[in-house]
Amino acid sequence: GKLVHIEFNELTRPNYYNRFYQNVSKRLSPYNFSMAEKSGVAWIEGVLVAENQMIKEQRLTGTFDMVAGASNSIQQSMVPLAEKLNSQMDKKSDSKYYSVSENFGNGLTGVLKVIVEKGKIVECRYDEIFADSKDEIKDKKLKEFYRQSKYWSIMYDEPSRIGFNVQMDALNDKVVKTQNLLDLTDLPATEKSGNYKQSGFTRRNTAWDNYLKLAEKMKNELEKDKVLK
Missing domain, CATH: 3.90.1010.20 (Sufe protein. Chain: A)
Structure with missing residues (x-):
C-alpha cells in the first residue's frame, strides 16, 4: 500500500537538433552531461528531486520542487503522467x-x-x-x-x-x-x-x-x- 519506487524517463525527440542525441534516453545516456554543460545541472538531477519527493510524501499529484534543467519535463510530462497513474491506482488491473x-x-x-x-x-x-x-x-x-x-x-x-x-x-x-x-x-x-x-x-x-x-x-x-x- 505504499509507493516504494518511481522512475520517470523521456526519450529525446527523433528530430532533435543534435543528431547525436536523437531518440535517446535522457536518464541513461550521455545526454545528461551535455545538458549539465549548458545549464549547469543535469536533467536527471531535477527528476530525482521530484521522484524522491513523491516517495517521501507518498503522493503523485500536486506541486513538486523544480530544479532547472528538468522543469519543463516535470511540468509537461512527469506530472501529467503521474496524475493518470494516480487515477488508476485503485482500479483492478490485469x-x-x-x-x-x-x-x-x-x-x-x-x-x-x-x-x-x-x-x-x-x-x-x-x-x-x-x-x-x-x-x-x-x-x-x-x-x-x-x-x-x-x-x-x-x-x-x-x-x-x-x-x-x-x-x-x-x-x-x-x-x-x-x-x-x-x-x-x-x-x-x-x-x-x-x-x-x-x-x-x-x-x-x-x-x-x-x-x-x-x-x-x-x-x-x-x-x-x-x-x-
Missing part, C-alpha cells in the same frame, strides 16, 4: 510489474524488468547500468560510461561485437514469444561464432550469465505468485 536488480561488482548493476498481463509475459527488459561515480568502476576503459546504461549509452562498444541494445531487444521478443525466461537458444552473442574475416564474428556476451542469474530469481517470484498461466 497488469503486474516485477523488477529485480543485483550489483555484480566493479561498478556494474544488472536490472531485469518484466510486465505480465492476463497470465502472459508481455515485456522482458534487461539492462546493465554503470555506477554513479568513476571510482566505483574498476575497468579504466569503462569509467567514461559512469551514470549510463549499456542499452542506452551512445558510445559504449559491446565486446561481443553485436550492439547490446540489439541483443536485449531480441531477448524481449523471444521471451514474449516463448514465455520462457531461461531459453537463450538462437539469441545473438550467446556463443563464439564466425571468424575475424567475416562480419558475423561474435563472442559470448558476459551479460547473458548475469541475466540468467536474475531471470532465475524472477522466474521463482512469478511462480510463487502464480501470475502465469
